Amino acid sequence: MIRDITIGQYYPAESAIHKLDPRVKLFSTLIYIIALFCFRGIAGFVIITAALAAVIKISKVPFKFMVKGLKAIVILLLITGVFNLLFTPGDITIWSWGPFKLTDAGISNAILMVLRLIYLILGTSLMTLTTTPNQLTDGLEKVLGPLNKIHVPVHAIAMMMSIALRFIPILIEETDKIMKAQMARGADFENGNLIQKARNMIPLLIPLFVSAFRRADDLAMAMEARCYSGGEGRTKMKPLTYDKKDYIAYILDSVFIVLVVAARVFVPFPM
Amino acid sequence: MSIILDKVNYCYSEGTAYQIQALKDINLEILDGQFIGIIGHTGSGKSTLTQLLNGLLKATSGNIYVDGKDIYDEDYNMRDLRNKVGLVFQYPDHQLFETTNFEDVCFGPKNQGLDRKEIELRAFEALRNVGFPEELYYQPPFDLSGGQKRRVAIAGVLAMKPDVLILDEPTAGLDPAGRDEILGLVARMHKELGITIILVSHSMEDVAKYVDRLIVMNQGEVMYDGAPKEVFPHYKELEAVGLAAPQVTYLMHELKEKGLDVNVNATTVKEAAEDILHALQ
Ligand SMILES: Nc1ncnc2c1ncn2[C@@H]1O[C@H](COP(=O)(O)OP(=O)(O)O)[C@@H](O)[C@H]1O
Ligand SMILES: [Mg+2]
Numbered sequence: 001m002i003r004d005i006t007i008g009q010y011y012p013a014e015s016a017i018h019k020l021d022p023r024v025k026l027f028s029t030l031i032y033i034i035a036l037f038c039f040r041g042i043a044g045f046v047i048i049t050a051a052l053a054a055v056i057k058i059s060k061v062p063f064k065f066m067v068k069g070l071k072a073i074v075i076l077l078l079i080t081g082v083f084n085l086l087f088t089p090g091d092i093t094i095w096s097w098g099p100f101k102l103t104d105a106g107i108s109n110a111i112l113m114v115l116r117l118i119y120l121i122l123g124t125s126l127m128t129l130t131t132t133p134n135q136l137t138d139g140l141e142k143v144l145g146p147l148n149k150i151h152v153p154v155h156a157i158a159m160m161m162s163i164a165l166r167f168i169p170i171l172i173e174e175t176d177k178i179m180k181a182q183m184a185r186g187a188d189f190e191n192g193n194l195i196q197k198a199r200n201m202i203p204l205l206i207p208l209f210v211s212a213f214r215r216a217d218d219l220a221m222a223m224e225a226r227c228y229s230g231g232e233g234r235t236k237m238k239p240l241t242y243d244k245k246d247y248i249a250y251i252l253d254s255v256f257i258v259l260v261v262a263a264r265v266f267v268p269f270p271m
Numbered sequence: 272m273s274i275i276l277d278k279v280n281y282c283y284s285e286g287t288a289y290q291i292q293a294l295k296d297i298n299l300e301i302l303d304g305q306f307i308g309i310i311g312h313t314g315s316g317k318s319t320l321t322q323l324l325n326g327l328l329k330a331t332s333g334n335i336y337v338d339g340k341d342i343y344d345e346d347y348n349m350r351d352l353r354n355k356v357g358l359v360f361q362y363p364d365h366q367l368f369e370t371t372n373f374e375d376v377c378f379g380p381k382n383q384g385l386d387r388k389e390i391e392l393r394a395f396e397a398l399r400n401v402g403f404p405e406e407l408y409y410q411p412p413f414d415l416s417g418g419q420k421r422r423v424a425i426a427g428v429l430a431m432k433p434d435v436l437i438l439d440e441p442t443a444g445l446d447p448a449g450r451d452e453i454l455g456l457v458a459r460m461h462k463e464l465g466i467t468i469i470l471v472s473h474s475m476e477d478v479a480k481y482v483d484r485l486i487v488m489n490q491g492e493v494m495y496d497g498a499p500k501e502v503f504p505h506y507k508e509l510e511a512v513g514l515a516a517p518q519v520t521y522l523m524h525e526l527k528e529k530g531l532d533v534n535v536n537a538t539t540v541k542e543a544a545e546d547i548l549h550a551l552q
Contacts, residue, residue, distance in 0.1 A: 181360040184325060184428070185379040185431065186350065186379055207364060207365055
């Protein structure tokens with residue numbers, strides 16, 4: 001039951017996207033998000049759609065799997081859509097009732113915002129689906145490396161992130177087991193009012209916390225035993241290096257930027 | 272109380288890239304009062320099977336009948352089933368949560384809706400039955416030794432007075448002394464309380480001495496099902512799937528090969544010793 005959460009999951013597959021350097025993927029995602037919020041006109045939209053579709057296709061992640069992640073934000077999409085639809089002032093008012101009015105600008109705004117959110121989720125989840133949490137933090141650590149000079153503890157932050165990410169599936173599995181063990185003793189996690197439900201969580205939360213603290217303790221001990229002492233002078237087992245496909249990806253990114261800017265300048269309608 | 276499994280299959284994460292068929296076409300009949308050992312390599316589906324027996328997992332296909340009633344019928348009372356089939360999980364840390372051991376044992380009976388007096392009575396009885404030292408009754412469960420934690424966990428289920436008690440690897444992580452104590456305790460509970468016991472383990476040596484029926488699992492299938500005496504002669508096949516017969520089985524077979532007229536079906540050290548003495552006379 002608890003295992004069906006897909007946000008932030010990795011989808012193992014053999015594809016060119018999976019093999020890209022995480023820095024390339026971080027940079028590309030950033031470009032993609034900026035493009036998503038800056039593009040204008042139908043041409044720009046077509047370019048972004050084509051780029052997203054192509055990357056999804058190459059990544060070999062089933063589209064069905066990606067759509068599952070969207071289910072979590074259906075409510076958010078609905079609220080965004082309705083608010084934009086009813087509260088945007090515009091030139092032509094089609095219908096109005098009290099403070100609510102339906103205008104031409106409202107309709108196009110609503111459609112645009114909902115599409116932007118969907119594309120945002122698809123694009124960012126594509127990055128997490130094709131990059132293991134470890135690669136992702138490695139990439140972040142390298143990209144943010146220069147911040148070390150102004151005394152931001154980049155390595156420590158990256159290490160904390162990767163440990164946290166590493167422990168999410170373990171804790172989910174543990175939660176599942178504890179729930180079952182308590183259900184075998186007649187615990188009920190589903191029925192009752194809010195207060196009862198909160199109280200019924202105690203037999204789940206206490207063993208979970210005890211075990212999380214114990215794991216943290218063990219991990220700290222194990223790291224210490226192997227002489228871990230922070231980022232200073234630490235080398236990588238698999239240092240990040242760019243190769244041909246990464247340069248090709250950067251070139252494609254540049255082409256993408258040029259196309260989106262060109263579309264904005266030359267075809268800035270109908271949005 | 273009888274449990275019948277009819278062509279039961281179980282699949283984890285069905286329909287995803289991570290699909291795992293954990294149980295394949297399991298047919299079993301568990302009769303009242305039996306002492307059953309379920310043996311198998313890690314990942315052979317033992318834990319999955321135990322969770323099907325008390326309704327924590329629902330079979331992907333196939334039927335389970337308890338006392339002649341299909342537990343997947345819509346009007347079947349699952350809570351009732353969990354009261355009748357008690358399951359003690361592998362790690363006691365997954366269930367101990369109360370401020371004292373005594374309160375923790377009270378958790379099960381409390382969920383059964385009994386009154387306070389009856390709850391405490393049952394908790395006392397259960398803790399006594401598992402031989403838990405009285406001076407620790409009102410201590411927190413988190414600082415106990417592994418063996419004592421197991422006892423509290425077993426008592427926590429026993430206090431619900433199940434007809435069938437399933438123990439999933441109750442000896443995992445214990446030293447030899449602790450292991451013998453827990454196994455002895457389980458055997459004693461079977462004799463004194465007259466309940467059906469299903470003991471899950473991956474070590475033959477553990478269960479051979481105690482059980483009257485062995486179910487050997489391999490890759491989600493039942494490989495052998497019978498009295499230890501019927502199963503151990505297949506020691507070569509057992510070895511092939513990463514299990515081993517008790518050491519006496521090997522000894523007796525070797526003696527027989529060397530020409531000593533012994534009974535190769537001896538399963539315990541005591542039996543074997545008597546038999547060898549007899550053959551030497
Ligand atoms: N919660 C789960 N989700 C997915 N797969 C599981 C889960 N629990 C067990 N499995 C898989 O099912 C198979 C049987 O596991 P299990 O019943 O725990 O075996 P055993 O108890 O004999 O070690 C194994 O391959 C295991 O990896
Ligand atoms: Mg198991």
